[in-house]
Amino acid sequence: MPTFSNPVLPGSRPDPSICRVGADYYLVTSAFAYFPGLPVHHSRDLVDWTPLGHVVDRPSQVSLTGLDVSDGLWAATIRHHEGTFYVVVTLARGRRGSTTHLFTASDPAGPWSDPVALDAEGIDPSLFFDDDGRCWFTACRDAAEPEETGPGELWMRELDLHRQELTGPTYALWYGAVRGAWVEAPHLYKRDGVYHLIAAEGGTEHHHAVTAARAESVTGPYTTDPRSPLLTHRHRGAAEPVHNVGHADLVDTPAGETWAVVLGTRPTDGTHTLGREVFLVPVEWTDRGPVFAPETGRVGLSERLPAGVAAPPAPDGRPVRDDFAGPALGPEWTGLRGPTDHLVFPLPGEGGLSIRLSPEPLSSTGTPAFVARPQQHLRMRAAALVRLTAPAPGQEAGLVVFQNERRHATLALTVDGDGTRQAVLTAVDAGISTRLGAVPVTGTEVVLAVDGDEAAYAFHVEDGARSTVGSIERPFFSTERAGGFVGVHLGLYGTSGTGEGEAHVRWFEYVPDRD
Numbered sequence: 001m002p003t004f005s006n007p008v009l010p011g012s013r014p015d016p017s018i019c020r021v022g023a024d025y026y027l028v029t030s031a032f033a034y035f036p037g038l039p040v041h042h043s044r045d046l047v048d049w050t051p052l053g054h055v056v057d058r059p060s061q062v063s064l065t066g067l068d069v070s071d072g073l074w075a076a077t078i079r080h081h082e083g084t085f086y087v088v089v090t091l092a093r094g095r096r097g098s099t100t101h102l103f104t105a106s107d108p109a110g111p112w113s114d115p116v117a118l119d120a121e122g123i124d125p126s127l128f129f130d131d132d133g134r135c136w137f138t139a140c141r142d143a144a145e146p147e148e149t150g151p152g153e154l155w156m157r158e159l160d161l162h163r164q165e166l167t168g169p170t171y172a173l174w175y176g177a178v179r180g181a182w183v184e185a186p187h188l189y190k191r192d193g194v195y196h197l198i199a200a201e202g203g204t205e206h207h208h209a210v211t212a213a214r215a216e217s218v219t220g221p222y223t224t225d226p227r228s229p230l231l232t233h234r235h236r237g238a239a240e241p242v243h244n245v246g247h248a249d250l251v252d253t254p255a256g257e258t259w260a261v262v263l264g265t266r267p268t269d270g271t272h273t274l275g276r277e278v279f280l281v282p283v284e285w286t287d288r289g290p291v292f293a294p295e296t297g298r299v300g301l302s303e304r305l306p307a308g309v310a311a312p313p314a315p316d317g318r319p320v321r322d323d324f325a326g327p328a329l330g331p332e333w334t335g336l337r338g339p340t341d342h343l344v345f346p347l348p349g350e351g352g353l354s355i356r357l358s359p360e361p362l363s364s365t366g367t368p369a370f371v372a373r374p375q376q377h378l379r380m381r382a383a384a385l386v387r388l389t390a391p392a393p394g395q396e397a398g399l400v401v402f403q404n405e406r407r408h409a410t411l412a413l414t415v416d417g418d419g420t421r422q423a424v425l426t427a428v429d430a431g432i433s434t435r436l437g438a439v440p441v442t443g444t445e446v447v448l449a450v451d452g453d454e455a456a457y458a459f460h461v462e463d464g465a466r467s468t469v470g471s472i473e474r475p476f477f478s479t480e481r482a483g484g485f486v487g488v489h490l491g492l493y494g495t496s497g498t499g500e501g502e503a504h505v506r507w508f509e510y511v512p513d514r515d
């Protein structure tokens with residue numbers, strides 16, 4: 001039986017939401033405080049996804065400055081109705097609360113509109129268009145009477161599409177299959193006259209699950225689907241390759257099948273570093289409701305192909321080298337909290353990438369001179385050929401393994417007052433920097449490299465010969481240790497106390513599935 005490999009979108013791309021228009025599927029995932037925000041991917045077969053653009057690509061749309069990397073844009077839903085694409089999303093601001101925003105576009109590649117703030121409490125907003133064209137907004141908020149209902153409440157109001165505001169009464173829909181189990185991520189679907197409310201329960205980690213309720217009328221009353229959870233890996237042992245599955249969104253294919261995108265993780269010895277990734281699972285509708293993974297009951301690393309989809313070519317595992325030849329960075333690169341194209345940009349003519357050294361450290365909640373891409377394979381190598389253009393004390397530039405602003409590691413070129421040049425490995429933990437090693441460098445242009453695997457990230461310098469600078473155990477970068485919602489990003493950065501100086505990166509290479 002022809003199969004495809006899961007995850008279909010590897011690396012930190014959580015909270016997937018999907019819609020189809022004709023032969024085209026569009027997927028949106030959370031990017032938190034990374035900018036541009038809310039990446040949109042496109043596919044024709046559900047298996048092979050390419051970046052299409054971002055919902056948030058202008059700082060005037062959303063301000064992410066001051067936010068931790070795991071705050072920002074959370075758990076969007078994408079829908080299409082009568083020629084317009086809609087995205088609703090939470091802007092989470094730590095303890096300062098969250099707000100809900102609606103974006104629209106006629107082309108999902110963009111441009112997307114400025115956001116419209118919706119008067120909606122809570123997180124994980126979603127939209128459902130009923131047969132009569134009415135649009136129903138759902139989300140998850142703290143329940144008014146948690147001692148009776150459990151803490152989480154899924155609620156609904158009508159969205160007036162013309163005025164772009166919520167209208168009419170608020171309906172409390174459901175408190176989850178198990179009260180107190182943090183019901184969230186609601187999405188509504190209608191099948192054979194019945195409304196199915198699909199939700200997540202158990203939190204986004206080990207106990208994560210897909211649960212469901214159903215109703216005869218869109219506003220309820222909803223009754224728990226007694227088969228809940230419909231999908232979970234919470235009962236599976238440590239040997240299970242995929243964990244934490246949940247946060248499902250469903251889509252029908254032109255061939256008449258239904259598939260779900262869910263988030264899941266691939267842990268090693270109980271911790272994961274690649275973040276929450278997008279997995280694709282078949283769904284079968286029965287008169288009892290949707291059955292997830294009907295043949296296997298689980299989300300596998302390999303699944304049967306959707307009907308009518310040709311077998312995708314096997315991943316070639318070849319290194320991807322970016323020479324930064326285009327006028328702008330490719331869509332896989334991202335910065336933090338705002339545009340970085342004035343700080344990190346390809347050099348036309350000369351080639352390579354210029355990094356304008358910035359006083360903003362990686363540990364700040366601003367926009368450092370930093371660009372990165374999600375780490376997508378546990379065993380991988382990232383390397384870059386880097387030079388400080390006019391080295392001076394206080395300057396540093398190089399590679400970064402970034403989990404969050406309080407936890408990351410850098411392998412940087414530096415220069416001392418006496419002109420001694422070194423490559424220095426530094427780990428930042430809870431905001432405290434520790435120098436883990438240094439090797440002298442003689443060449444002006446040096447390869448800085450990191451090899452990651454199950455056990456560690458090992459940092460090397462190639463300066464004529466290859467020398468090892470040091471290594472950091474992999475779980476240091478895991479979400480379990482770091483907290484928050486993101487996986488590791490691999491990137492390039494440059495800082496200097498004065499904000500003066502420049503680094504040049506001739507190329508950046510990512511080698512997947514290194515032996």
Ligand code: 6LW
Nearest residue numbers: 074075124185204247485
């Ligand atoms: C998101 C919630 C969740 O809002 O994690 O896995 C939160 N589920 O639905 C942040 O991604």
